[in-house]
Amino acid sequence: MASTTETNQPRSSDQPATQSSEAHQPRAPIDPYPPPAGGTYPPSNMSYAHPQGYPTVAPPYHGYHPSAYNPYYGDPYYTTTSYNQADEAASSCFRCFCIIMFLLVIFTLLASIVMFVVVRPETPAFKVESFSVSNFNLVPGSKVLSGKWEASIYVDNPSYRMKLEIDRWETSLYHKDNYLAMGSVMHSMNLESRSKGTMHMKMETYNTTASSAVEDMEKEQKEGGNVSFNLRLTLSYDMKASGFLYNHYSNYRSGTLRVKCSDLKVPLPAGSNTGSMPSGSSKACDISDGF
Known part of the structure; x- marks a missing residue:
């Protein structure tokens, strides 16, 4: 009987296999409600x-x-x-x-x-070549002076590749520090580099009262017969430097020159109204301002 009971029980190999595949597991439910505020x-x-x-x-x-x-x-x-x-x-x-x-x-x-x-500019040189007086007359009693003066000044521009242009110049005549006459204003003088030129000027006065000057000149006439004068020039100038082309110049420096030619002695003995500075006795001038 025992054997009969064992044969009637189902074997483990005959039992149906358990469906354990994850594919048949139920899916997570989807929440149909919206999330709370701030989430x-x-x-x-x-x-x-x-x-x-x-x-x-x-x-x-x-x-x-x-x-x-x-x-x-x-x-x-x-x-x-x-x-x-x-x-x-x-x-x-x-x-x-x-x-x-x-x-x-x-x-x-x-x-x-x-x-x-x-191309550094060099100071131009001024030198009086000639100086003369005509119609010279002194009236010691009334201290009155009359006369005409002419001067030629030699100008040298020694600068290399620097052009000197003098726009205008004014001339004044003095005896010591006493003013005598004013010259006419002259314009336009051009000097190329390392070139020379001459400035001509005239001055004139007629019956001008000059008490101190008349007394001093009369004294010089009596002592030696030579009367000394001073020339003062004021010039407006431009210095121009040449560029890469020899015929092209550009502005380099502008200004004013003051030239003073002192102690120009003219033989004027008493009673003489004409005289000139001896030839070959040129007089160099001093330059101030600008250079």
Whole structure:
């Protein structure tokens, strides 16, 4: 009987297999209600059933993706290459600008050094070549003076590649520091580099009262017969330096020169009304201001 009972019991191998596949497990229910205020959707702890049966946690929601505003977001050409090229172009332009400014400064300094060392202007020389008096008359009683004076002044421009232009000059005649006569205003005299020229001037006075001058000149006539005069010139000038082309000049310096030619002795014995400075006895002049 025992054997009969054992044979009637079902064997474990004959029992139906248990359906343990995860594919047949029920999926997580979906919450039909919206999330509470201040929360995120979907909730960070909410899981979805993976098609293969593995649960997956949904990523948190942070609003709109940057690609919604920038169509090129994430493209390496627009995010890295284009920006790097723009930065390199700006840097190259800035470097070129700095180099050009540096070269201009160096060129200006070199040009100034050449101008002051090589083409440095030299002081022009003024020298009285001739000086004469005519219609000279002294009236000691009334202290009145009359006369005509003529002078020729030799001008030398020793500067190399520097042109001297005298716009105008005014001449005044003195006996010591006593004013006697004024000359006419003369205009335009041009001297090329290392060239020479002559300035001619005339002065005249008629019945001019000059008490101190008349007394001094009368005394000189009685003592030696030579009367001394002083010439004073005021000149407006321009110095121009030649450029790379020999016929082209540019302004270099402008100003005013004051030239003083002192102690011009003329033989005028008492009773004589004409005289001139002896030939070959030229007189150098002094220059002030400008150089």
